[in-house]
Amino acid sequence: MISRGDVVMVHFPFTDVPGNKVRPAVVVLNDRDNQRLRKTVVAMITGNLSRLGDPSHLLIDPAQPDGASSGLTVPSLVSCNNLATIEKTDILRTIGRLSDVLSVQLNDCLRAALEIP
Numbered sequence: 001m002i003s004r005g006d007v008v009m010v011h012f013p014f015t016d017v018p019g020n021k022v023r024p025a026v027v028v029l030n031d032r033d034n035q036r037l038r039k040t041v042v043a044m045i046t047g048n049l050s051r052l053g054d055p056s057h058l059l060i061d062p063a064q065p066d067g068a069s070s071g072l073t074v075p076s077l078v079s080c081n082n083l084a085t086i087e088k089t090d091i092l093r094t095i096g097r098l099s100d101v102l103s104v105q106l107n108d109c110l111r112a113a114l115e116i117p
Helices: 031-036 100-114
Strands: 006-013 019-028 039-046 057-060 076-087 091-097
Touching: 006 039, 006 076, 019 076, 057 100, 076 100
Parallel strands: none
Antiparallel strands: 006 019, 006 091, 019 039, 039 076, 057 076
């Protein structure tokens, strides 16, 4: 079963054209709903660091202790303003998990992206 905070490889849908791309993402849906629903919600992960410092983006650096468990191989950003609801069958595999510190920071990025106080 997948859990909130898992870093997964998924068929992430394009927003502007039909189709998808295999890329990493982090599961952001709560565990209760991940147990009972066919779908989950993920945030895209990108290797493009141009939005570094944006409050809706979370840096994961696998060279740092908190990023080592992510399963990523290069510094990457979780884009909390690029969320997708996907079928769990679109998850190819779990590659890692966010540390507790990064999970708290992810919550802050989601709040910034969704303008939740």
